[in-house]
Amino acid sequence: MDESTSVINQVKTDIKKRIAEAIDKARQKGDLPGYVEADIKIHMPAKPEQGDFATGVAMALASEMKSDGRSVAGAIVRYLSLEDSWIQRVDIAGPGFLNFFLSTGWLQEAMADIWKKGPVFGSTGYGAGKKILLEFVSANPTGPLNVVNARAAAIGDCLASLLEASGYQVSREFYINDAGNQVDVLADSLEARYRQQLGQDVPFPENGYRGEYLIDFAKELIEEKGDSILELPDPERHEWLKQYAVSRMVGKQKQTLLEYGLEYDTWFSEKSLRDEGAPEATLRLLAERGFIYEKDGAQWLKSTKFGDDKDRVVVKSDGEMTYLVPDIAYHKNKFERGFDHLIDILGPDHHGYVSRLKAGIAALGYPPESLEVIIAQTVRLIRGNQVVKMSKRGGEFVSMDELLEEAGKDACRFFFLMRAPSSHLDFDLDLARLQSNENPVYYVQYAHARIASIFRQARQEGVVPALGPNEIDFSLLREPSEIQLMKLLAAFPEEVYEISQAREPNRLINYMMNVASAFHSFYTQCRVLGEDKELSAARLYLARVCQIVLANALRMAGVSAPEAM
């Protein structure tokens, strides 16, 4: 078995090839007049009576050819070679679907492939090592991470895993906004807290960050340094406090994400970019390329040339750069580091920003489509059927730490991944916290734990834990629930790839639910440990490969796969 592909892909490719050959022959014989080329797409129908594999290609052809689907399908079938293949029968159904019924030989090979590949089953080489930089969360270092950050973290990490499994080289990156006004305000806020803790009666800065965490930082700073910071002269004091506050804040964020099971490859500092003059260099380059002009005492980027609805100020009339410049410089830097494709996951409040950012990199000569922005939509917390009101200024604010504390890592990740990134999400805290069957995360984990339990039981009964594909009688696996389960398991590598291309990790959750459901059905209908040793061995083998797939899928989602619950 070629490491870079999968059994299911080979089956699909084989069917496609046979259809293409049949179409060619039919054309030569004049059975397909007015032929127009069409993609042959093979899918696995949900219903068994629609075959193991199916395609609607005949209808697609028919519409181009002004013919009808059934007669095109008929022409294809007439010339279709089933020689030396797993295909046993082809039906024409409905308006012209081709339904392929296969012998279980392909499933036998697919299961053996799972057994052999184990933890790397699901991985393919389709991405061909293309380098992708995936930037996500990138929260400001001015406060603790919130629930939207938690959603972006779950989506980003899972997407990265899916892309890695699909053969891409992925780098997870967090951009630290440690330069600019906001961190100056942070430093001023910390200084005020510091002085207040030292007994001084100083006002708190307007628009300062009022969170408790800065009071804690101030207290700890006093323990470490006493009041010595006040002795520093002003510019240095401010810089010192800024650096201190940022590094403490980033450290806290890192800690939170670590508890979430998320480790970044790179924490990229905006300040470092500014220190080496990258924004200025970028601005010069944009000017050289002729996309900068002056108006009203400011400098503007001709972003409308690249699809933005208006031109954007890059240098304000007071001589300061706007945030857009370092941001363009940052993305330029990403390209310079050799990445072929950039993905940013941003919050919904930034979607207005996308077109000007894309315009910026297009103005530098980079293909705008190599920057892809995924907007992770808003999160509402629900507790007791009530929306939890959240505002930074006052009232109730739920941090990511509190969320993790309350619901746990597994439930959080699972819930955030359940919905498509583009859809608004209601997070039901009561449900996530519930340790019962109402909580969907347990449904999948339970299937995994149940399999583990079967093997514990098997060991107790002195049964050899699990025999491999060459030692079992595969033909014994023929119950509908067994076939159904095996088809799902075989599909995993294709699922992973398709989900990664669609950038919709929610479908991984969907897939896991389907596998868990198929397993539970199998478990209820088919006794694994029974009198018939041969049959037991075959079913233990199936249980094992199912466990492998569940574990791999859960790992990609960042959810644990417990041996017992």
Added chain:
RNA sequence: GCGCCUGUAGCUCAAUUGGAUAGAGCGACAGACUACGGAUCUGUAGGUUGUGGGUUCAAAUCCCGCCGGGCGCACCA
């Protein structure tokens, strides 16, 4: 006003990207083990896919209008 997201079962959401009779979970109802974990399984009820048109063999999906919800429209970051 303009732009982005969104509207599917009582609730929360899917739907293999234009495919076959729109599916799951929760909730409701009725059932199922003297053996591998009942956090499970099997069934029943529940729908004019917000709405009105259009495109075609085929529309929840694509296009246009209208209605409702969320977010954004800075010489802030």
